[in-house]
Amino acid sequence: MAAEQPRESAEAEATLQREAQAWVVRLGSHQATQEDAQAFRLWCAQSRAHATAFTQAREVWKAMAPAALHVRRQEQRGADGRMPVAGRRALLGGAVAASVAYLAVSPPLGLWASVTEWGADYRTGTGEQREVAMADGAVLQMNTQTRVNLQPGTGGGEGIELLAGEAEVLTGASAVARVTVSAAGGTVSAMRARFNIRNLDGEVCVTCLSGQVEVARGERQVRLDEGRQLRYGSAGLGTAAPVDTGPVSAWRRRQLVFNEVPLAEVVAEVNRYRHGRLVLTSEALGRSRVQASFSIDRLDDVAFLVRDVYGAELTQLPGGIVLLGLAKA
Known part of the structure; x- marks a missing residue:
């Protein structure tokens, strides 16, 4: 009986690895649903070994991300009529290579951060908050799971790209240039104001806490006064509406x-x-x-x-x- 134990253990480990690989392919199929995401999380929670397998798999995806991105670039070149490099796909392993490329660049259902966000200038972890003092006296307060890049703004002001998460922006009282925040295809700008902006899965919510802010997306532009909120996303720019700002800014406390x-x-x-x-x-x-x-x-x-x-x-x-x-x- 004792001699069978190592074999059983090896078979269980092999089964766990096959299940993890199946999840890689499923999540990389572009067809994963919210139910898949919930099932995946429950699968990871079955035991410490399952959770460890997930952690190890994610590390493998991170390590393979540069190669996966190279595959995507070669495929894009192929779509333009140029000859793609076939050897790289063979190196990454057929269908799994395509899944790795997708999972690295476009993680499904928000299960982890995309490689496009790993290099963010500033980021916060789960439950973490962070303050960033900007060059012209503006202050950026970052909430949990937030990633931002800093960039030159229009008219010499500061520019912020909110990749994901939530932040509160306080512009300088003596500011002479506008602070601009870009998120999900829209922009929010202000000169002397305080506002909250939230970008979750490409859906953006902007709340003016004091002063005035300008929100623009496409051809439309809306001015928000204190105590008003506006949302935008794939459906376009919404309508400004009054809001209780207490719950919006409660995370700051x-x-x-x-x-x-x-x-x-x-x-x-x-x-x-x-x-x-x-x-x-x-x-x-x-x-x-x-x-x-x-x-x-x-x-x-x-x-x-x-x-x-x-x-x-x-x-x-x-x-x-x-x-x-x-x-x-």
């Missing part, structure tokens, strides 16, 4: 404030700040309305609050993953 917000949105927001993940397994539970405020430094309490207030069933898994569903009758 390391608080999250929710006023009659669906639990599904609360969970999505909390997941930006905590390691691990809260996963709702019930759509009905996700529609429950939440009126609450939480300390960013104590977000592990959220799962227990949902259990106590809504009678949810709570299942804790390795890696900080918590399943939240309706309790069985």
Whole structure:
């Protein structure tokens, strides 16, 4: 019996590796869904070995990213009628090479950062906040999971590219040039103002906290006064509307404030700040309305609050993953 144990262990490890490789191909297929993302996270949470396999796989993807990017460039050259270099694809390994290229450049469902964001000038980790003092006296406050590049702005002012995440910008009181923030195909500019800008998955939300800001996308431009908010994305520039700025800027006090917000949105927001993940397994539970405020430094309490207030069933898994569903009758 003892002699069989190493064989069983080797077979289990080989199975785990095959499953990890299958996830690489699936996630790189351009057809992954939100259900796939949830299943992938649950797969990683089955055991420490699963989570470790995921971590190791991600490191491999990072290491292979330069080669994968080279493959993409060669494919683009081929599309222009030039001869692509065939040997590189053979080196990376057929279908997996194509998946690596896609996963490295366009990670599906926000599971990890794209290689285009690894080289950001400034970035924050999960739960981290950071202040960046800019050359003309403006101050950039970065929230959790945020990546920005600095660049010259128009008219000699500062320029910021918000690749992903959320930031608050405070321009200098004696500023003589505009601060410009670009995000997801639009721009936000101001001279003497304070505003919050959030870019999540290409959907941007801009809130004017004081002064005035200009928001432009395509041919349209809208001026936001204090206490007004505007959203834009693939559907174009939205309409400015009044908003309670307290919850918008609460993260600056390391608080999250929710006023009659669906639990599904609360969970999505909390997941930006905590390691691990809260996963709702019930759509009905996700529609429950939440009126609450939480300390960013104590977000592990959220799962227990949902259990106590809504009678949810709570299942804790390795890696900080918590399943939240309706309790069985």
